Amino acid sequence: MSKIGKKPINSFNNTAILLHWLVAFLLMVQFLIGLDMVDIPKGPDSPRPFWFNTHKSIGIVLGCLILFRLYWRIRSGVPQSPAGTVSWERIAANISHMLLYFCMFIMPVSGLVGSLFSKYDLLFLGIRIPKFFEHDALIKELMTNTHQWTAYIFLAIISIHILAAVKHLVIDCDGIFERMMPNFTNLSNSSGEKTNGGKS
Numbered sequence: 294m295s296k297i298g299k300k301p302i303n304s305f306n307n308t309a310i311l312l313h314w315l316v317a318f319l320l321m322v323q324f325l326i327g328l329d330m331v332d333i334p335k336g337p338d339s340p341r342p343f344w345f346n347t348h349k350s351i352g353i354v355l356g357c358l359i360l361f362r363l364y365w366r367i368r369s370g371v372p373q374s375p376a377g378t379v380s381w382e383r384i385a386a387n388i389s390h391m392l393l394y395f396c397m398f399i400m401p402v403s404g405l406v407g408s409l410f411s412k413y414d415l416l417f418l419g420i421r422i423p424k425f426f427e428h429d430a431l432i433k434e435l436m437t438n439t440h441q442w443t444a445y446i447f448l449a450i451i452s453i454h455i456l457a458a459v460k461h462l463v464i465d466c467d468g469i470f471e472r473m474m475p476n477f478t479n480l481s482n483s484s485g486e487k488t489n490g491g492k493s
């Protein structure tokens with residue numbers, strides 16, 4: 294029987310769901326700005342610095358949200374796979390989630406470290422962040438390359454992740470997709486209670 298639209302009991306808690314969708318939305322905005330801003334020509338009236346500073350501010354907010362998300366995952370655990378999930382799928386899901394978290398960590402860190410070692414000011418929401426490092430072209434270059442290549446790898450993994458989620462929704466109909474959907478009828482689940490007996 295199809296489980297579309299039904300919320301499984303063994304589900305992510307509401308805080309984890311809110312963080313998943315907030316981070317996913319901000320990451321998409323961040324990708325759009327990042328990929329676009331690097332092609333804006335430099336010049337006295339260029340909007341380039343505005344978009345770079347916006348990208349850096351959103352990136353720093355994202356970095357904090359991602360750290361909190363990792364803390365929340367360790368604190369509240371993850372739901373077990375539904376009975377009947379084949380082991381290769383369980384392993385593939387675990388690996389892809391680990392890779393997503395890895396990219397979510399590398400992106401803000403490489404962006405921030407690169408900006409700290411660049412010759413430009415680092416502004417967060419218009420406030421200048423003090424830089425305790427001298428401009429270092431080599432570190433900046435290394436971080437720029439890391440940031441750029443991780444961005445492309447990250448986009449590829451996100452695409453696979455979305456395809457897998459849609460497969461669970463329309464082909465498998467196994468309730469996996471619904472586990473990451475807001476549960477408006479049971480907000481008491483947002484307290485961070487353990488969903489797998491404490492394992493993560």
Ligand code: HEM
Pocket residue numbers: 320323324327328331345348349350351352353355356400401402403404405407408436437438440441444
């Ligand atoms: C949190 C997730 C982040 C994502 C998904 C992201 C994504 C991107 C993307 C897609 C680009 C364009 C790469 C290219 O085609 O060259 C870019 C460039 C850039 N990003 Fe980010 N970014 C993030 C965080 C940050 C942070 C926290 C900072 C700095 C505080 C930052 C600073 C920059 C800078 C300065 C560039 C221009 C290229 C360079 O000099 O490295 N980013 N970012």
Ligand code: HEM
Pocket residue numbers: 313316317318320321366371386390393394397451454455458459469470471472473
């Ligand atoms: C930037 C985009 C996204 C990122 C970085 C991302 C990341 C993640 C991560 C790391 C998990 C594992 C949660 C955990 O174990 O803590 C997850 C779960 C999930 N995501 Fe995403 N996600 C993104 C977008 C999406 C989109 C667009 C969809 C829907 C089409 C989606 C559907 C799901 C579902 C259904 C789960 C639960 C899987 C399960 O129960 O095992 N995600 N996501």
